[in-house]
Amino acid sequence: MLHEVLLALSGHPSPLFGQHGDADNDLDILSPSEKSLLQSLGQLSHLHTKLRNHLDGIAASHRSIVGRAVATSIRQTHLARFQRKIIDVERRILTKDPSIVGAYNIVPLSTIVSDFGEWQRRMQLYWDIACFMRLDRECAAKDEQQECTGAALIDRLRVDTxxxxxxxxxxxxxxxxxxxxxWLRQLASWVLxxxxxxxxxxxxxxxxxxxEDEPEKVVRNTVLLPSFVSKATASSMMFIGQSLRQLEHHVQQPGGRGTMTAETQALSREHSKHLARLDLPLDQVHLARAVSAIRQSLSQGVLQSLLPLSEINxxxxxxxxxxxVEDGDFALTLIAEAEKRVSAKQQGMGKLLQDHPAKALQSxxxxxxELGQCMAQTWKSLASRDDDEDDTVFAFARRRIVLAAPGSNNSRPSTSHSLSSNSAKVSAIEFGDLLFLTPTCLSLAIESPLNLIFSTRDMEIYSSINAYLIAIRRAHLRLSDLWRRTSARRDHPAPLNPRYSSTVSGRSQLAKTRSRHRERMAATRRTWATSSAAIFLLSETAAFLEGEIIRCSWDQFTSWVGQPPTSEQSDDSGIEADEEVSSSAAQRDPETIAAGHRAFLAALVYALLLTDVLYTKEVRALLGNIxxxxxxxxxxxxxxHTLDQDDDAGLDTTHTAADERKAALDLDRAxxxxxxxxxSVVNRLRQLDQERIGAARYSDLGSMETGGFEPWKGGGVDRLLMKLEFGRVRDEGYDLV
Known part of the structure; x- marks a missing residue:
């Protein structure tokens, strides 16, 4: 019977045990206590058999290399130890070892059970791990997800320790x-x-x-990251691989540096030493230091020649x-070109524009x-300026900036790892449909290797900010153009001619004309007052946003970019780099600049109030109604004007006083x-001033990677309100603001 027990434990079928490892009840020669002891051995035998079969499938076809490695290790190493344990017990029985063989050569069954007692818990652990990697067929129907990821398995094993x-x-x-x-071998393929x-x-x-239509795009899935890898370390890992791919792409281009391949290979050999020094299981701090050393070595080497600071600047x-919108001429020229094309389209709409202006604008x-022609004419007008003859920034922008409908992808997809969780959240309120009355956006084609710094999401944020600023400027300009109609504001009709004005009918006509103009001036006084208040709000808002928020934030960011990192400065992960990595770098590495740039954008859109949905909704409604x-x-x-001309000439007109009254009524409603x-805008600003107090006054970057950059802190909503609190402007008892 002992021979049958040992064979069963080795995984062979035995008549002693049933299908699930239970002792066979037909063996009447066994006492209840012996059956109980055999049952524990039978369960161990059954678990061993199931485990071997289950591990065979995992090692052969699991989607995760980590899972295959663990399954193979359990099968070839740990279960091999169990087999050796069985052989050792058999050897001790055959050699009549007194530790297991008693008097009269009797081998107590309880001794056998005791010898395999420690394997009961181990075998159950192996089975739990195997089922975690892939559910057994008996349990698969209960859960659709049958295989775990390598990261989840690593985390599970760390919990078991x-x-x-x-x-x-x-x-x-x-x-x-x-x-x-x-997992480290997989990582080495990427970072080396x-x-x-x-x-x-x-x-x-x-x-x-x-x-088919776009080049490859590198994305990161944090679900597949083990828990011991921090966000900063994962970002560095991704950046290293991206940089190596950029270098390979650059070498393959015509005119690429052939020596860069040899430099990259030499760096790979050097970087492999950092990974080889890591002890298993991996320590978060040591892994971060190794990755940081590789990243800085790469950035201070070939990347500085591929992406110098001058290109970034x-x-x-x-x-x-x-x-x-630092260049005001660009904004004014673009708005003027857009107005020309919109006006040309409106002239062809005739009756619809007069009767239903809102519908006409929507159509x-x-x-x-046409957008391309508008941008081309804008660049042509700007190029006529004397100060743009040798302007490299102007030439760079002219080649890459395009005006197109949203969704038109005019740039190479960025490989910068800006996940949604690490990006600024901008309000979904659309400002890009005000310039051409249909959605448009300004975008820039980010080419390699600049896409290591700028992501597609960064470009979208810049486009949103630009549309916001351009919309405010456009509304301000359109209102200001009303003041150019001097006759509409200050018009005192003069006599037609001395001979006619001396007659009774002439004096009557002059009095009638002047009375009509006085009535019109009185009727439009509120409109002029409203327009003046709107101009004041828009001008002060634009001055606050552009002259204070953007200027100060940008100055601090560019100053930080130009400063080389000090020897005491830590990397993104918050862990000091190894001493062997030179800290006297001529420039910050691209990943640090990219992280600082994302932090800058997040703080900027918060300070520009673009993250507040209610405020942007009120401003958008104001600009549309303006x-x-x-x-x-x-x-x-x-x-x-047409009615006055026809009346002075004594001609019949197609317009009537009723048309004028209807137009005046529509204007009053607007x-x-x-x-x-x-x-509503001012009230929302006051609410924001109450909400943004203490820590909420500035953007909370939370766990965002900043690369050591500290955004500018200033320009609270209270400063804008101080400019807008000019008292209650009243006209005939009507409170405007």
Missing amino acids: RTGYPDIEAVALELSKVAEAA HGRLPTHGADDFFIRLEKS LLLSCMRRYFL LSVKDS DQLVILFVRLLDLQ RKKVDSDLK
């Missing part, structure tokens, strides 16, 4: 080393050569997305000048070719909407 049972902890620690060694793992790439936290200057559409107010005001003034919007 803290159970409190020494034997379980030792087994889990050994398996953790196997799992993390497999910029390639995804040959096997198990679907289980790696970095993925390459490719399509050129891109930043372009964004500041044209997207953040306008602009083609991409458009209608200007259109209706111009329409009324043109109608009155004025009231603007009045209401002005109040």
